[in-house]
Amino acid sequence: MKRTIVIFLLAVTSLCIGKFVFAQDICQQQDPCAGKPAEERVGCYENVVLTCDKTRETLSSQITFMNSKIELATLRINALRSELTKLNNEIEELVNEIERLEGLLTKRLELVIYRIPQSYKRSVTPNFGIVFLSSNISDFISRVKYVSRVQQEDAQLLFQLKSTQNNYAERKDIREKKKAQREQLKIQFEKESRDLETQKRDKQILLEQTNNSEAKYQSLLASARSELIAIQGIIAGQGSETKVGDVKKGDKIAAVIGASSCNSSGAHLHFMVTNSSGATQNPFNYLKSVSYENCSGYSCGNSDGDPFNPSGSWDWPIEPTIKFYQGYGSTWAVNHTWVRQIYSFHNGIDIYGSSLDVKAVQDGVLYRGFYSGNCRLQYVKLEHKDSEMKTFYLHVNYF
Numbered sequence: 001m002k003r004t005i006v007i008f009l010l011a012v013t014s015l016c017i018g019k020f021v022f023a024q025d026i027c028q029q030q031d032p033c034a035g036k037p038a039e040e041r042v043g044c045y046e047n048v049v050l051t052c053d054k055t056r057e058t059l060s061s062q063i064t065f066m067n068s069k070i071e072l073a074t075l076r077i078n079a080l081r082s083e084l085t086k087l088n089n090e091i092e093e094l095v096n097e098i099e100r101l102e103g104l105l106t107k108r109l110e111l112v113i114y115r116i117p118q119s120y121k122r123s124v125t126p127n128f129g130i131v132f133l134s135s136n137i138s139d140f141i142s143r144v145k146y147v148s149r150v151q152q153e154d155a156q157l158l159f160q161l162k163s164t165q166n167n168y169a170e171r172k173d174i175r176e177k178k179k180a181q182r183e184q185l186k187i188q189f190e191k192e193s194r195d196l197e198t199q200k201r202d203k204q205i206l207l208e209q210t211n212n213s214e215a216k217y218q219s220l221l222a223s224a225r226s227e228l229i230a231i232q233g234i235i236a237g238q239g240s241e242t243k244v245g246d247v248k249k250g251d252k253i254a255a256v257i258g259a260s261s262c263n264s265s266g267a268h269l270h271f272m273v274t275n276s277s278g279a280t281q282n283p284f285n286y287l288k289s290v291s292y293e294n295c296s297g298y299s300c301g302n303s304d305g306d307p308f309n310p311s312g313s314w315d316w317p318i319e320p321t322i323k324f325y326q327g328y329g330s331t332w333a334v335n336h337t338w339v340r341q342i343y344s345f346h347n348g349i350d351i352y353g354s355s356l357d358v359k360a361v362q363d364g365v366l367y368r369g370f371y372s373g374n375c376r377l378q379y380v381k382l383e384h385k386d387s388e389m390k391t392f393y394l395h396v397n398y399f
Contacts, residue, residue: 230262233373251360321354
């Protein structure tokens with residue numbers, strides 16, 4: 001029994017290792033789908049994106065993932081373009097057919113309108129009247145046949161008119177449905193095109209941030225990973241803290257480090273709010289509206305960044321105008337840069353002000369602290385008066 005279990009575990013382990021090695025191998029290739037037949041390329045790139053999404057621990061695998069997304073989006077856009085071309089041709093054919101039917105319908109309607117009075121005149125002539133109008137039996141039979149044939153032709157004309165009307169209405173209905181389908185495809189095409197441009201830009205950002213260097217990429221990942229561990233430790237009360245004492249709202253409590261520091265590539269304040277249970281909260285629910293510059297997206301002032309929507313009553317911990325580098329939650333950076341390899345949820349906001357001074361947002365008790373990991377990350381903590389809420393101010397110097 002034990003031998004069977006051991007063999008089973010070895011088989012499972014071997015299978016898992018095989019899948020991992022396969023994933024590592026495919027994600028290191030520059031273009032894993034090169035040479036595949038056109039009809040297989042979409043499925044191939046979908047598989048690469050799915051496989052490499054969780055194994056992007058090297059710059060080359062990250063670039064393979066991004067390139068595969070770009071290729072997949074390009075294939076989808078080309079397919080949509082072909083479908084749009086086909087729909088445009090079908091709609092044009094329907095327009096021509098509708099114009100032809102309109103002309104035919106008009107002619108048949110005019111003919112019916114002309115024939116109705118003639119048919120009415122014939123209908124008011126009694127059948128026996130034909131006898132008096134006929135010169136002989138043969139003429140009588142001919143007149144009867146003529147009247148019957150005219151009646152049949154009138155009936156056939158009315159049938160053709162009805163058929164043309166139905167055909168005309170059907171073609172118009174099909175045209176409108178295809179127009180609606182075309183509008184939906186246009187919307188999808190425009191979205192896919194925007195997504196493609198975003199993916200190309202995300203790749204360009206990655207190459208700029210890493211200088212296309214594996215060592216630089218690994219350094220960025222390590223720094224972000226260390227910062228995340230430190231922040232989680234600080235929130236959990238694992239930092240080394242010293243009580244300073246009571247402070248008032250607006251008192252200076254620290255100063256932002258004016259350059260890169262422990263796990264920070266540039267000067268900024270990482271500001272966090274926690275509730276009574278220690279869970280982080282969105283700082284925008286407490287901070288008041290203020291003048292700002294949004295630098296949380298591709299570039300400062302770009303409209304693609306995180307929303308800046310403070311709705312509270314607290315004064316800001318730094319002087320405006322605020323430079324806003326990253327928001328709370330699933331941010332632009334999480335969705336468009338390498339930081340997603342480290343975290344999927346940003347637990348505070350990253351900001352910078354017109355001065356380095358950091359101020360208490362409420363009355364409370366101040367603590368100075370630091371977290372020692374791969375470096376010393378300094379912070380101050382404020383326990384709010386008459387509340388179990390706390391605010392944290394990271395990447396600062398004490399004064």
